[in-house]
Amino acid sequence: MLNFTDVTEFILLGLTTRPELQLLFFVVFLLVYVVTLVGNLGMILLIRISPQLNRSPMYFFLSHLSFADVWFSSNVTPKMLENLVSKTKTISYNGCMVQCFLFIAFVHVEVFVLAVMAVDRYVAIGHPLLYGSRMSRAVCLRLISFPYVYGFFISLISTLWTHGLYFCGDLEINHFYCADPALIKMACAGTFVKEYTMRTLAGLNFSYSLLVILISYLFILMAILRMRSAEGRKKAFSTCGAHLTAVTLFYGTLFFMYLRTPTEESVEQGKVVAVFYTTVIPMLNPVIYSLRNKDVKEAVTKAIHRAVFTK
Numbered sequence: 001m002l003n004f005t006d007v008t009e010f011i012l013l014g015l016t017t018r019p020e021l022q023l024l025f026f027v028v029f030l031l032v033y034v035v036t037l038v039g040n041l042g043m044i045l046l047i048r049i050s051p052q053l054n055r056s057p058m059y060f061f062l063s064h065l066s067f068a069d070v071w072f073s074s075n076v077t078p079k080m081l082e083n084l085v086s087k088t089k090t091i092s093y094n095g096c097m098v099q100c101f102l103f104i105a106f107v108h109v110e111v112f113v114l115a116v117m118a119v120d121r122y123v124a125i126g127h128p129l130l131y132g133s134r135m136s137r138a139v140c141l142r143l144i145s146f147p148y149v150y151g152f153f154i155s156l157i158s159t160l161w162t163h164g165l166y167f168c169g170d171l172e173i174n175h176f177y178c179a180d181p182a183l184i185k186m187a188c189a190g191t192f193v194k195e196y197t198m199r200t201l202a203g204l205n206f207s208y209s210l211l212v213i214l215i216s217y218l219f220i221l222m223a224i225l226r227m228r229s230a231e232g233r234k235k236a237f238s239t240c241g242a243h244l245t246a247v248t249l250f251y252g253t254l255f256f257m258y259l260r261t262p263t264e265e266s267v268e269q270g271k272v273v274a275v276f277y278t279t280v281i282p283m284l285n286p287v288i289y290s291l292r293n294k295d296v297k298e299a300v301t302k303a304i305h306r307a308v309f310t311k
Helices: 019-049 057-085 093-126 128-134 137-163 180-186 191-225 230-258 264-290 294-309
Strands: 009-012 090-092 187-189
Touching: 009 093, 019 057, 019 264, 019 294, 057 093, 057 137, 057 264, 090 093, 093 128, 093 137, 093 180, 093 191, 093 230, 137 180, 137 191, 180 187, 180 191, 187 191, 191 230, 230 264, 264 294
Parallel strands: none
Antiparallel strands: 009 090
16 A cells, blocks of 8 residues: 555546647647636736726725636646646646645635625625725725635645545546545545545535625625616626626536545546636636626726827
């Protein structure tokens, strides 16, 4: 039996073993990763340089969502791209633990940032006259600190439990990154506590953050229904559309991934789902939040105008 003191590296089986598909996947996911970086880093920079966006709590939280997306994607995609074109598809044991740690940390950061953004939308729509005082910069900083502190704390505990797994036989991870379900399926001892805590913590944290979102939107709906102006109701709904889309995509894939017993079939299905939330969703979030957003479009126009005419 091999325990964590004996294991030095794992083999990542990746998305496919077919060479013709590996090259295609490399090109596709490289483009997706570049778009993800450009979109999210561009969003952060735009919010930073735009006085109109920088003063808004909503865009302050959105910049942190983009920050989490950059880390979330960068933790997984570069290694996946390397293994698609490399003959030795390995990852060191320490590299695997770091990948696990950052993955779990930024999953929790993202879900709780989405919850904070829902609370922000409720205050903005339900109490517009008090919005400036209730969502001051000091309050925003306290709210945004929770996802990071709690996310990294939970991740540390979860990674230590992963560190306690015992492995024997072929050290092949049936995934394109060090995912907990795939590691549990591969381990031959120490899996009960890890699997139980993974499902319990994932269920509790995802459910709690989703509950905050649902309650916030219940109050938002009540506030919208009290509005007398049809134009006001339309504007309120439009400000929530992007957030609801992001929440549906992210939570749907996470619940599908983590609240099932790790089996060979579920791991294979999980790889397909994991592609979606590790590469596609981080790419889509800047698009979702800017496609029909008048403030973002105006800020982009002004930034381009300043860049062109100040030379």
